[in-house]
Amino acid sequence: MKIDVLSLFPEMFTGVFGSSILKKAAEKNVVEYNVVNFRDYADNKHQTVDDYPYGGGAGMVLKPQPIFDAVDHLTKSNEHTKPRVILLCPQGKVLTQKVSEELAQEQHLIFICGHYEGYDERIREHVVTDEISIGDYVLTGGELGAMVVIDSVVRLLPGVLGNEDSPILDSFSSGLLEHPQYTRPANFRGMTVPDVLTSGNHKNIDEWREKESILRTLQRRPDLLENYPLTDKHKQWINDWKKEHKENK
Template sequence: MRVDVLTIFPEMFEGVFGTSILGKAQNKGIVTLKATNFRDYADNKHSMVDDTPYGGGGGMVLKPEPIFNAVESILSTSDMDASESHSSEIKDEAAHVHQPARIILMCPQGETFTQKKAEELAQEDHLIFICGHYEGYDERIREHLVTDELSIGDYVLTGGEIPAMTVIDSVVRLLPGVLGNATSAMTDSFSTGLLEYPHYTRPAEFRGHKVPDMLLSGHHANVAAWRRKEALRRTWKRRPDMLDQIELTSKDMRWLDEIRREEDRGTDH
């Protein structure tokens, strides 16, 4: 996967892209991460990327020219890379079919980002993120350039850089080979439709608090059942709205009845 970020503060991404899971993913060749200063693509001598809004009003609006120019430049290099890759694999009937880039505008007005959206974007070859730092974007960017508008929540930040980092981290960790344990992403909260079950590690007892006996039993089927029930319990207590969005089995329904009774009695589990 290739990920490009358009920003006037590319230095913000240096540490994020070079460390932890994202850094390891790059070192493994699984993903290419690059932040580009779209000020370099401004078509005026002062490299201005914003201007006052037509009709008046406060704040500045991001101009369309530098964004369109930057995206077109990135796409041209991406097309050349894809062409070279295709030429080297032309004899391979199973060669990967190159997909067009998804161009993502980070914006408070956008679709709320979810784990489902992360899983969708993780299937793409090329993602381009646009990060603004002003009152808004020229509407022609929305209408004629971007494919997606994303928001990480109903609040406003000073720019799109931190939201873009959030989305990129969430997407890249889902790529095959990025996480050391292939099942980690599959059992994450939200990936299964439920919040994740509780985790424990050594020691088995810490300051009088013990690990549940079931997890020490070594009985894999029983451990799996315990985890499913505890995931249901945690979801029911913290995010009951999520239970309306997934298909529950008859066993899940029985467990939920047990959980309600146990919680009503205040019993330990």
Template sequence: MRFHIMTLFPDIFNSYMNESIMKRAVDKGSIEVYIYNIRDFSNNKHKKVDDYPFGGGAGMLMTPQPIYDAYMHIVNTHDIKNPRVIYLTPKGKVHSQEIAQEMSVCDDVILLCGHYEGIDQRIIDLIVTDEISIGDYVLTGGELPALILIDSISRLIPGVLSQNESFEEESFKDNLLEYPHYTRPREFMGMKVPDVLLSGNHKKIEQWRYDESVKVTKERRPDLYKKTCKK
């Protein structure tokens, strides 16, 4: 799978993609990551990429020309047909495990990181297929949300995670939050590991984990609980 990132701040991605699971995924060829500095595509002699919004208002908007030219460079260079283009914006649909799963089967995903007050609407109308938010709050730009999408999508791609890092029992599987985990020592600060986890009875352990997942989901995410569990 190939991720193509359009951004004004490429260095933000370089550090994250050179660490841990993401680095291993790139080194193994499970994913490819291409980063494009939108400013490099500006026709302005000063490489200006923003301007005042028509109609007035605070802040600046990213102008359409550099973004569109960056997009055309990506699709032409990599011969991408009908690309999935994601614009990271608070106005978008909130990201979820289901969306990550859906996108994990794409060959190419283009991520557009906005900045300032956003981007010219005509770019959204011309090239964007999905507007995605990571929550009901505002950030300085789309770079952090883009990294979150890359991480959440990548770990679902075969070969990215090792067997010990499998996503099969993580939070949001079957709309349930993950059960509690314990490791050594068996007792810490007077608190003991639940006996069932030391029993060696895998059927009982599996049932305990399921029951704990249901319990924590009901307490913390009743919306998810209602999707899966009986009242």
């Protein structure tokens, strides 16, 4: 996968792309990162990338010309693939695991990170293919949002994680929250690991994990269960938990 990032502060990505899983993905040649300062594409001697909004108002608006020219250049350098051009924006659809899984199927992603008050609307209308938000709040720029999206996508690429089952078992990948996890020692300060996990009975372990995943989702994100295909067994677990919870209340 090729990932291009348009930013006025490319230095922000040095530590992120040079560390942990994102660094390993690049070392394995699974992904290639390219961070571009789109100020370099400004067509004036002062390299101006923003201007006052027509009609008046607070703040400055990013001009279309530097963004258009930067995306044109990056697209021409990868003529064999049609990139998804992603604008980090509070107005975009909220990032979910499903969105990340969809983007992980692409060969070329271009992220546009804006600053100031906003973007010239022609950027949205004629350059961007996707607008993504990482939550209902406003940041000083799109860089942090781009990092979140890129991290969530790259870890899904084949060969990036040591265990290929890891992304499959993640919270939200199955539509549920992940079950509790434990490691050694089995007894830590009197707090013990559930016996089923040390039993060696994989069938029972799988069922325990499935049950705990259902119940954890019920307690913490019940909205996720609204469209989840619950089986009769799942419904019985939920009813039993609700009955017990009601009695202990």
